[in-house]
Amino acid sequence: MKHRLISSAIALPLVLGGILLGGIWFSLIIIFGAVVSAYELARITGNNLRKEPFISAILAGLIVTFVQTYDSYLDGLPSINIEASTTILPIVLLSFVFTSILILLMWGSDRKLGSFTCVVSSVSYTAGLLSFAVLARNSEFGLGWIVFLSLIVWANDTGSYIIGKTVGKTPFFPTISPNKTVEGAIGGYVCGLAVAIASGLLLPHFGFVDLGLYSLLILGFIFVVLAQTGDLFESSLKRRANLKDSGSIMPGHGGALDRLDSIVLAFPVLYYFAQ
Numbered sequence: 001m002k003h004r005l006i007s008s009a010i011a012l013p014l015v016l017g018g019i020l021l022g023g024i025w026f027s028l029i030i031i032f033g034a035v036v037s038a039y040e041l042a043r044i045t046g047n048n049l050r051k052e053p054f055i056s057a058i059l060a061g062l063i064v065t066f067v068q069t070y071d072s073y074l075d076g077l078p079s080i081n082i083e084a085s086t087t088i089l090p091i092v093l094l095s096f097v098f099t100s101i102l103i104l105l106m107w108g109s110d111r112k113l114g115s116f117t118c119v120v121s122s123v124s125y126t127a128g129l130l131s132f133a134v135l136a137r138n139s140e141f142g143l144g145w146i147v148f149l150s151l152i153v154w155a156n157d158t159g160s161y162i163i164g165k166t167v168g169k170t171p172f173f174p175t176i177s178p179n180k181t182v183e184g185a186i187g188g189y190v191c192g193l194a195v196a197i198a199s200g201l202l203l204p205h206f207g208f209v210d211l212g213l214y215s216l217l218i219l220g221f222i223f224v225v226l227a228q229t230g231d232l233f234e235s236s237l238k239r240r241a242n243l244k245d246s247g248s249i250m251p252g253h254g255g256a257l258d259r260l261d262s263i264v265l266a267f268p269v270l271y272y273f274a275q
Contacts, residue, residue, distance in 0.1 A: 015029055033126075035057045036256035039054070040053075042119065044246065055119050056122040071134065100120065126257075136271040139274045139275065145274045149263065161184065177231075193224065200216035
């Protein structure tokens with residue numbers, strides 16, 4: 001518990017500061033997350049525990065850096081004739097993401113991925129998804145969108161944990177994550193939707209767009225589904241690799257992937273909804 005509290009005390013102010021400041025400061029937080037999570041994912045799925053994670057980490061950092069630089073460059077141009085440029089980048093990123101998910105879904109526990117597929121899947125999954133966080137934060141009302149998503153994911157994680165610990169009895173995908181329960185999943189949905197409605201009604205007072213109750217319910221439901229799916233997806237990868245945590249960069253919390261698994265799948269949806 002001591003290590004967990006110390007890790008939170010160090011990481012939380014940095015993450016919150018990056019979210020509030022936006023721009024390059026938010027991108028630096030995302031670049032760091034992409035580098036570490038790509039490194040961890042390559043170690044989980046690859047044969048070479050040095051070369052593949054190192055290459056994946058460098059490429060992931062470069063991709064997110066390019067996305068931030070390219071998006072900033074487009075913002076400095078006149079609004080006319082840049083629609084195609086702003087559309088191509090997200091499509092390319094989504095192609096990377098879908099490719100990586102297919103590779104990881106087909107990856108079996110009885111073998112490791114080859115060097116090329118390991119690097120491609122690790123970089124595409126982490127940098128591809130996290131790049132959408134940069135694009136979403138740089139969009140209009142970007143701060144509000146990131147805060148909105150973060151609150152919903154936090155509520156889902158907290159609700160799932162508390163309800164699962166107190167009244168959870170029915171296993172939820174026991175072959176993937178034995179500790180998760182149906183009651184905990186339902187608790188996550190209830191808390192996530194409640195926070196989606198509450199935060200969506202409060203954020204407009206701070207200059208955030210007014211979404212309306214129907215949109216809040218739809219977005220809250222989608223984000224909770226993606227949060228729980230991302231968590232289960234990473235759990236399945238760790239289980240196939242016989243690992244408890246993806247890494248140890250945050251003592252008491254595990255690795256970067258362990259902290260990001262509940263939110264990364266929602267970033268592309270958030271970006272497109274924010275447009």
